[in-house]
Amino acid sequence: MIGLQLSHEQLDKPLTTHQLADAVPSPHDARSARALEVAREGWTLRDVLAHGVIDYHPVVAGTATDVADHMQEWFEAGACDGFSLAIDGYHDGVDAFVDQVVPLLQERGLFHHDYEGPTLRDHLGARDQYGLDPRIAETAR
Numbered sequence: 001m002i003g004l005q006l007s008h009e010q011l012d013k014p015l016t017t018h019q020l021a022d023a024v025p026s027p028h029d030a031r032s033a034r035a036l037e038v039a040r041e042g043w044t045l046r047d048v049l050a051h052g053v054i055d056y057h058p059v060v061a062g063t064a065t066d067v068a069d070h071m072q073e074w075f076e077a078g079a080c081d082g083f084s085l086a087i088d089g090y091h092d093g094v095d096a097f098v099d100q101v102v103p104l105l106q107e108r109g110l111f112h113h114d115y116e117g118p119t120l121r122d123h124l125g126a127r128d129q130y131g132l133d134p135r136i137a138e139t140a141r
Helices: 018-023 031-041 045-050 065-075 095-108 121-124 133-141
Strands: none
Touching: 018 133, 031 045
């Protein structure tokens, strides 16, 4: 988002003078200018993420346990019925989520261990249906 390779170890530190000099907002995302602005004010990376500067939805910047805890808290509070994930696709975000967070959710009984069948319809518990939905076909007559 600001053109820098950042590490997890830097989460609780502000960007260095050198990093700030090299940082540039992405021309493809209007939020990046604000993220860089607050980083220049001395915000830590965790603060930038946690205060919704990057994303307008809650962001968990932390360990796999922190992420699993957050997801569990929201789910058990009835604040959601699922999650849309924005995972770092340029580094190891997908692998880290699958290898570290999913097993924690499985241990807690919050995520399945196996699929219901071979199709998406099976996984969603949707009934078999071929052709037009009868509700649509009736209104088309």
